[in-house]
Amino acid sequence: MRNAYVDQFPAEAKVIKAAFWSSFLALAIGGSLGLLQALHRTDVLRIMEAPDYYTVLTAHGVLLAITFTIFFLVGIFTWGVTTSLDRGLVDLRFTWGWYAMMVVGTVLVGVSILGGVVDAIPMNADVLFTFYAPLQPHPAFYVGLVLFVVGTWLAGADWFRTWLAWRSDNPDERIPLPTFMALTTTLFWYLCTLGVALSILLLLLPWSLGIVDSVNPLLTRTLFWYFGHAVVYFWLMPAYMLWYVMLPKLSGGKLFSDPLARVVFVLFLLLSTPTGIHHQYLDPGIAEGYKFIAMTNTMFLLLPSLLTAFTVVASMEHGARQRGGTGYLGWLKALPWRDPVFTGMALAGLMFAAAGFSGMINAGMNINYLVHNTWWIVGHFHLTVGTAVALTFMAAAYWFIPQVTGKELWNRSLGLVQVLVWFVGMTFMSNAMHRSGLFGVPRRTAEPQYENFAFEPAAGSMGEINAQVALGATLLTVSLALFLLNMVMTSLGGSSDEIPDNTYAETLSGPEDAPVVLDNLKLWTAIATVLVIFAYTLPLASIIDAGGLFGPGIDGFQLAIEAGPAFVLESVREVIA
Amino acid sequence: MASATETGETDQVREIGHEEYDPVGTAILITIYFLILVLLWVFMYFVEFLGNGPTVVGAVLTVVGLA
Numbered sequence: 001m002r003n004a005y006v007d008q009f010p011a012e013a014k015v016i017k018a019a020f021w022s023s024f025l026a027l028a029i030g031g032s033l034g035l036l037q038a039l040h041r042t043d044v045l046r047i048m049e050a051p052d053y054y055t056v057l058t059a060h061g062v063l064l065a066i067t068f069t070i071f072f073l074v075g076i077f078t079w080g081v082t083t084s085l086d087r088g089l090v091d092l093r094f095t096w097g098w099y100a101m102m103v104v105g106t107v108l109v110g111v112s113i114l115g116g117v118v119d120a121i122p123m124n125a126d127v128l129f130t131f132y133a134p135l136q137p138h139p140a141f142y143v144g145l146v147l148f149v150v151g152t153w154l155a156g157a158d159w160f161r162t163w164l165a166w167r168s169d170n171p172d173e174r175i176p177l178p179t180f181m182a183l184t185t186t187l188f189w190y191l192c193t194l195g196v197a198l199s200i201l202l203l204l205l206p207w208s209l210g211i212v213d214s215v216n217p218l219l220t221r222t223l224f225w226y227f228g229h230a231v232v233y234f235w236l237m238p239a240y241m242l243w244y245v246m247l248p249k250l251s252g253g254k255l256f257s258d259p260l261a262r263v264v265f266v267l268f269l270l271l272s273t274p275t276g277i278h279h280q281y282l283d284p285g286i287a288e289g290y291k292f293i294a295m296t297n298t299m300f301l302l303l304p305s306l307l308t309a310f311t312v313v314a315s316m317e318h319g320a321r322q323r324g325g326t327g328y329l330g331w332l333k334a335l336p337w338r339d340p341v342f343t344g345m346a347l348a349g350l351m352f353a354a355a356g357f358s359g360m361i362n363a364g365m366n367i368n369y370l371v372h373n374t375w376w377i378v379g380h381f382h383l384t385v386g387t388a389v390a391l392t393f394m395a396a397a398y399w400f401i402p403q404v405t406g407k408e409l410w411n412r413s414l415g416l417v418q419v420l421v422w423f424v425g426m427t428f429m430s431n432a433m434h435r436s437g438l439f440g441v442p443r444r445t446a447e448p449q450y451e452n453f454a455f456e457p458a459a460g461s462m463g464e465i466n467a468q469v470a471l472g473a474t475l476l477t478v479s480l481a482l483f484l485l486n487m488v489m490t491s492l493g494g495s496s497d498e499i500p501d502n503t504y505a506e507t508l509s510g511p512e513d514a515p516v517v518l519d520n521l522k523l524w525t526a527i528a529t530v531l532v533i534f535a536y537t538l539p540l541a542s543i544i545d546a547g548g549l550f551g552p553g554i555d556g557f558q559l560a561i562e563a564g565p566a567f568v569l570e571s572v573r574e575v576i577a
Numbered sequence: 578m579a580s581a582t583e584t585g586e587t588d589q590v591r592e593i594g595h596e597e598y599d600p601v602g603t604a605i606l607i608t609i610y611f612l613i614l615v616l617l618w619v620f621m622y623f624v625e626f627l628g629n630g631p632t633v634v635g636a637v638l639t640v641v642g643l644a
């Protein structure tokens with residue numbers, strides 16, 4: 001008899017399916033806009049005005065980095081919690097409630113961004129996904145963000161109460177690994193989003209509504225990055241979870257070590273948030289000592305990532321050897337490279353390893369000065385969130401969509417082609433972005449072509465680099481289209497009996513080998529909070545001390561409304577005067 | 578329990594337990610990765626610093642926010 005997720009948890013499967021489709025929709029729109037940007041910047045094809053570029057870039061950043069990733073991961077965590085606890089969610093109405101809240105938030109944000117290019121919508125939010133003041137969006141943008149985040153908080157509460165219900169039935173058992181991963185991730189998500197929620201509700205929203213007439217840009221920016229680094233782990237932890245609990249099984253083996261996996265997630269809970277200032281190495285209002293603390297914490301974060309590399313690869317090797325692989329490296333040939341789920345995740349992991357290097361460059365205070373705000377950074381995070389996370393999610397969808405629909409994947413070979421094309425496309429695009437950053441090509445710039453100035457690459461030419469970006473972006477978009485085609489066709493298909501059972505990897509070394517203290521979530525949350533207090537109290541105090549809670553008369557700036565030629569003239573006159 | 582897995586997938590040819598498994602291939606791969614990182618790190622010095630001159634990080638006063 002078939003025993004897929006949809007057979008075990010039909011009601012939960014519906015929510016997860018809805019979350020996945022919300023995520024795919026964001027991916028489809030956001031990804032297409034990415035192509036538009038790449039072609040515009042490189043001057044291959046310009047079908048929009050330069051100011052519209054920033055509306056498009058805002059939509060791309062928000063829809064991909066926030067909407068696509070988070071809708072997918074709430075689905076993944078819901079799957080992980082219910083599957084590993086072997087019980088359904090406590091109350092499905094509550095579950096649909098948080099899902100609906102996330103949808104409403106997304107619609108508000110989306111419509112306000114869209115207003116930047118559609119005259120009929122009297123709104124705009126050309127603020128990029130970092131929404132730095134004094135760039136000022138319509139209040140609906142902030143309200144939408146808050147609703148979305150509160151939706152995720154309730155999702156976390158849903159997983160917690162399901163776990164608590166389970167615990168009262170199983171008082172002496174260890175927290176199953178996928179649930180442990182979902183809960184630790186939720187905890188640091190609460191910790192880090194608190195900063196940005198306060199920033200929006202107390203400072204930015206009142207300012208956009210005209211209730212207060214100024215903000216302190218350094219303060220809101222620091223509160224943004226208080227959340228902005230941890231959010232990268234919010235994206236990454238579900239991908240890690242899939243690498244830990246799916247990849248070993250797909251490789252035909254077992255997870256090398258459950259205790260190591262727990263240690264890794266605890267370290268992320270502790271260190272995700274007190275590192276945010278590493279995005280502000282160039283902000284003049286923050287003393288270098290605080291930046292140094294953030295750098296130190298960041299370097300410690302290399303540890304759980306290296307532990308993950310080891311544990312996940314060792315689990316794959318275990319599978320390969322059980323499948324008959326031999327030799328020092330010959331076992332690599334015994335891995336199931338024809339399986340798009342496996343290959344997509346493995347390639348995503350490989351790209352993440354490459355991103356490890358550019359991340360080390362970014363993390364070093366002095367070296368960061370050389371790449372800050374250049375296209376190097378954009379190259380870096382298209383390897384991390386744009387591939388390690390996005391490609392893992394797409395590959396996972398080839399397994400999950402059949403699980404939650406009971407329908408067989410439409411075309412496996414096409415799936416394999418799709419993940420390979422993404423890998424190749426991203427190699428081109430990201431490599432060229434990294435290189436152009438080295439000689440100063442700026443990010444977030446619609447038309448980086450200047451009169452009487454030419455960028456001078458140490459090797460190759462600007463034309464060659466632009467060609468690589470355009471080619472890479474095109475391949476990525478093709479890959480995206482193939483992915484969506486496969487998802488749509490799968491959903492249109494009929495129910496199948498051939499769906500594999502809903503399971504995840506067993507362990508070589510199980511939870512019984514892990515110290516019990518690892519499961520003490522209260523303890524780790526307390527330490528994480530203390531670390532955050534250490535890292536942030538003094539910098540925040542000195543920022544407020546220097547600029548005031550509401551800053552020195554900072555007016556909002558709306559790009560779409562004001563950036564006509566008249567405005568430019570006016571600002572030039574102001575500068576001259 | 579749902580975690581019971583089907584590693585007994587058709588193409589498994591042997592069972593390797595915790596004691597007998599020695600992830601030597603993984604050790605090799607991680608070592609190679611580490612060497613690449615070191616090489617790139619050295620290369621970084623030539624790309625960034627030789628052409629640009631050193632980036633100065635301030636003295637004690639700027640570190641504690643007094644200057």
Ligand code: HEM
Pocket residue numbers: 031032034035037038041057058060061062064065068069128129130378382385386387390442443444445446472473474476477480
């Ligand atoms: C079809 C695939 C994609 C293409 C062609 C693409 C292209 C681009 C380009 C050209 C930029 C740089 C714009 C600039 O600096 O002026 C950019 C920025 C960005 N991309 Fe992508 N991208 C793709 C997929 C993704 C994915 C999957 C994610 C995340 C999951 C992502 C997240 C971002 C973010 C966060 C930014 C920065 C936005 C900002 O500066 O505010 N992209 N993308």
Ligand SMILES: [Cu+2]
Pocket residue numbers: 228229232276278279
């Ligand atoms: Cu960061």
